[in-house]
């Protein structure tokens with residue numbers, strides 16, 4: 645594992661063990677350079693640099709409180725960095741105004757949170773609809789059942805989300821990503837609240853998205869999830 649480890653002190657997480665797919669997809673989507681972030685006197689990371697390619701799954705690890713979620717939030721333009729730049733498709737997203745940030749989150753980004761971030765008082769299908777409403781007219785929306793089949797929820801589109809178990813809700817969140825087809829997926833402890841089987845479904849669906857050309861960052865404490873990724877970036881170590 646050590647040869648695929650990079651640290652925030654080591655500055656650059658150059659992919660040393662890219663999987664075949666990542667090599668094939670190859671092209672760099674995200675170039676993070678010299679990222680620095682503090683809250684008050686507390687420095688989370690300093691001069692952190694890494695590249696992320698289409699097709700690559702990058703595990704983001706570090707002790708609790710080391711700033712993994714904060715880094716994901718910075719990559720998702722939900723939070724700002726103190727210093728450094730994050731180029732996505734060559735554009736520095738740290739300089740985005742509110743309008744550009746919203747468009748970036750709508751068109752490029754897929755977020756997978758531990759708390760699922762679903763509309764609980766709506767059906768599974770309505771939740772998938774919401775994900776696509778702003779980006780695709782109804783006649784260009786895919787057959788949701790294919791995505792639901794993929795996550796083991798085939799034929800259940802009319803069920804209310806609040807009636808689902810935690811694992812099922814996370815699988816709805818996954819289906820939402822699958823139909824949205826973002827270029828960049830940021831997953832924050834996506835298996836944290838799940839049993840092994842549901843965890844495996846999440847990891848394999850993320851892998852499939854990477855194989856389709858998506859770049860995936862997974863913040864995790866789970867060794868199996870780390871092992872399933874192509875590369876590892878450690879913060880705060």
Ligand SMILES: Nc1ncnc2c1ncn2[C@@H]1O[C@H](COP(=O)(O)OP(=O)(O)OP(=O)(O)O)[C@@H](O)[C@H]1O
Nearest residue numbers: 683684688706707708709710711712713714715863
């Ligand atoms: N808006 C904020 N204002 C002040 N401090 C914050 C803010 N957001 C996060 N922090 C602090 O920054 C540190 C890093 O938080 P973060 O959630 O990014 O860590 P993490 O590595 O994801 O932790 P965990 O593994 O426990 O989820 C924590 O000490 C947290 O309390």
